[in-house]
Amino acid sequence: MLDKDKMPPLSPVAPRLVALRQPPGAAEALLAFLPSAEDEAIVGEVQATLAAVAMHDGKPEPALVQALDDKQPLRRAVAAAALWQEARRTPVRWCASS
Secondary structure, eight states: OOOTTSOOOOOTHHHHHHHHHOOTTHHHHHHHHGGGOOSHHHHHHHHHHHHHTSEETTEEOHHHHHHTTOSSHHHHHHHHHHHHHHHHHSOOOOOOOO
16 A cells, blocks of 8 residues: 555656756756655766756756755755766866957
8 A cells, every 4th residue: 555645766767867858947846856865876866967957058057056055955965066067077168368
């Protein structure tokens, strides 16, 4: 019998699919889900997915930037790590001033 108050565990495939498709609102939805993550493996999948959706048109995803000031330490940490991961992958173009 299923307990109506318990959510079924999230499959690790779900965040990977979000990373692949990058739907609008993905960052907000994943950040909202994060406190309900069942274990560290799911948190890692969510963090990797957030890194995949961290930048749009060369700018950081606003939901991730806002999460840096979140009351929940887990959201702050995962948002910071996702932004950092993406920053490491994105080449930075330096301009010399003349």
